[in-house]
Amino acid sequence: MPKVVDAEERRVGLTDAAARLIARAGIGAATMRDVAAEAGVTTGALTHYFADKRELLLRTFEASLDGRRAKRPERDPADAALSLHDALAGALPIDDDRRRHWMVTVAFCAQAAGDSELAAAQRDAYREFRAHVTALLSRIAPGDAPQELAERLIAQVDGVAMQALFDPESWPAARQLAALAHALETANLHALSAVPGLD
Amino acid sequence: MPKVVDAEERRVGLTDAAARLIARAGIGAATMRDVAAEAGVTTGALTHYFADKRELLLRTFEASLDGRRAKRPERDPADAALSLHDALAGALPIDDDRRRHWMVTVAFCAQAAGDSELAAAQRDAYREFRAHVTALLSRIAPGDAPQELAERLIAQVDGVAMQALFDPESWPAARQLAALAHALETANLHALSAVPGLD
DNA sequence: CCGTTTGCGGAACAGTTGTTATATATTAGC
């Protein structure tokens, strides 16, 4: 057997480079050569781990999703209300990580037009997020039509995110979090009276 | 003087072709040649009306915005509540026109990463929309913090739109409009008790 | 009816793209 290398770890390094490039300079700047250079390798390594550019982009999107999901249980001490707040705050571009994820998502959406497989990936990502939020909600306020409530909360957060992405001056992190707090308060979730850590 | 031609009308035809192409096959399919072909001309005509591709894209986005704005006063009989509903419904991808506008917007956003001028255009478009909705709101329920309310309503609608774009099965037009109706109802706008034409 | 200006088709260009092929280095098992 030859040189041993964790293939999955390599892929992460490459998709990470792609995500960085996309967030910094847009999808147009994410050429094979430039992604490889950003990762400190050449196209030979890239093509070794991804069949083509389309797969690289798909994996980059999925890796970005995984990265977000990985941060979920960071502070998930069976406090569903806090978990709910964190889950929704995860969709707000309030730091570099989350902003990068949004840029990757937008780039991916732009590419998903006319590509049904990519479109399905984006759709499924949303459905998974909806299911996650719905599950949290039914733990907090069961019987309150959690599905529709989840949709509304997610819509609220995503709408703020879309505005904040290209107008960060109008939307500092505090304002985005305030919008989230307001949405949670008016969501007639009497179970969570006040979410700490908001100021 | 030579052959007389309405230059602005020509530009509309070209940006329209670009928008159609972007909505159908994504930003990647919007090459100079293909846009020209879609409009039934050649690159010679395209370069005659746009300095470069970047300007074509910018103008395509602005033309798409203008197209949306043009539909505003269609039924604006001094009924601010109805105008508000229509303005917000204009941001929902519930027909081919509005869906196309959203696809153009997403493509434009993807290109606006790392291009501050395009980013500013996107930001200003949002600000203008916010101002429009705010003005309508202050006509309906003055003194109710119309700015923040407008932001929330727009966020709600845009969030639904983002989900609906790639999951039309989960979001038929009726469901999107129902979400809008719910948002309007719970916006403690006691002035507009019921918006007709929703079913 | 003619000169001049514009509209636009079409070809050519240089650079870049994704992709493929080749060569070299690296390392695990025997």
Add this chain to the structure above:
DNA sequence: GCTAATATATAACAACTGTTCCGCAAACGG
């Protein structure tokens, strides 16, 4: 240490990209 399999650099390729340029057609002003 030899072999074989993998990892990756490098180079080559053909297709395509945005852009430039040339030439002809059209039509207004005189």
